Structures are given as structure tokens and as C-alpha cells.
Amino acid sequence: MSDMPLFSISAPPCLVRRADGKDAATIEALYRELVSDAHVHVQAGHIAALAESPTSFLLVAEIDGTVYATALLTLCPDAMYGTQPFGVIENIIVTHTMRGHGLGRSLMSHMEQIAAKLHCSKLMLLSSQARHKAHAFFEWCGFSSEAKHAFVKYRRQFAEA
Numbered sequence: 001m002s003d004m005p006l007f008s009i010s011a012p013p014c015l016v017r018r019a020d021g022k023d024a025a026t027i028e029a030l031y032r033e034l035v036s037d038a039h040v041h042v043q044a045g046h047i048a049a050l051a052e053s054p055t056s057f058l059l060v061a062e063i064d065g066t067v068y069a070t071a072l073l074t075l076c077p078d079a080m081y082g083t084q085p086f087g088v089i090e091n092i093i094v095t096h097t098m099r100g101h102g103l104g105r106s107l108m109s110h111m112e113q114i115a116a117k118l119h120c121s122k123l124m125l126l127s128s129q130a131r132h133k134a135h136a137f138f139e140w141c142g143f144s145s146e147a148k149h150a151f152v153k154y155r156r157q158f159a160e161a
Helices: 021-034 044-050 103-117 132-140
Strands: 015-018 056-063 066-076 086-094 123-125
Touching (some): 021 066, 044 056, 056 103, 066 103, 086 103
Antiparallel strands (some): 066 086
16 A cells, blocks of 8 residues: 555545535536536435435535535445445545545545444445546555456446337
């Protein structure tokens, strides 16, 4: 693991919380930093529904009331280990001007706490092959790409029904 710093010296403390409908525009802007896809469309009503979900946790990290980062944790039921679910982390993004200030680590720590409290057997995430700095961050957070190999099939590739 690299010696990636947990927080920059000048970083004010951040608050991690569940996203609500008021965060929709900011989350959409963050997603547009993550991917260049004209179809990205975040709906306030859907975020409000996620805020009530017992199995999905759309989180934001903010400093002084401004949201700079987001991540989604979804718990999936599993039959392998009794009733233990596993967690999938998706769409973790810290705005480029605030990277290195501990926001991503705060999000990851918060998701680990949720997963532990809800007895998850493991956490998994995917990351674009080109995001080498993100990969180093995930490894620094304790994730490994050595034991598993990820595969993705997008909706546009699905066979027609």
C-alpha cells in the first residue's frame, strides 16, 4: 500500500450523511466528473426514496454545508453465508479540486461502518481501468484486486427480450 495521506493539513472536518433530494444537482455534477455520458440524469425524487432504503445508502461528504463527494453502497442478499449480505460500492467520486482532503476516506470509512453494523460478508467495487489514482486510493483503503476479476455488461449490450 502507498503512503497516501489520510487528510491534508488544512482540511476542515467533513460531515458524511445520507443524500437527500436537495443534493440531486450536485450529485449529478459529480457524476459528470466521473463519466462523460450525456444520459446521466439524477432525480431528486429517486434520491429521496434512496434516503429511506434499508439496503441502499447514497452518501455525500460535505464541508461547511457544501457537498464535494458522493458514493453509493448497496447491500445485496446472499445465500452463501447464512443471512449475511454483501455490499457493492458504486460511483464514488470526490470533486477534482478537493481530492486529497480526506473526503473519499471518510466516505469509505462510513460505508465500512454501515457494512459492519449490518453484518456484510464483504465489500466490492468496480473502477474504470484508466483511473490509476483511484486504484491506488482503493488499495490504500484495504481493497485488493488480486483475488477477484471484475466483468461488466452494460444495458446497451443486453440481448433483446
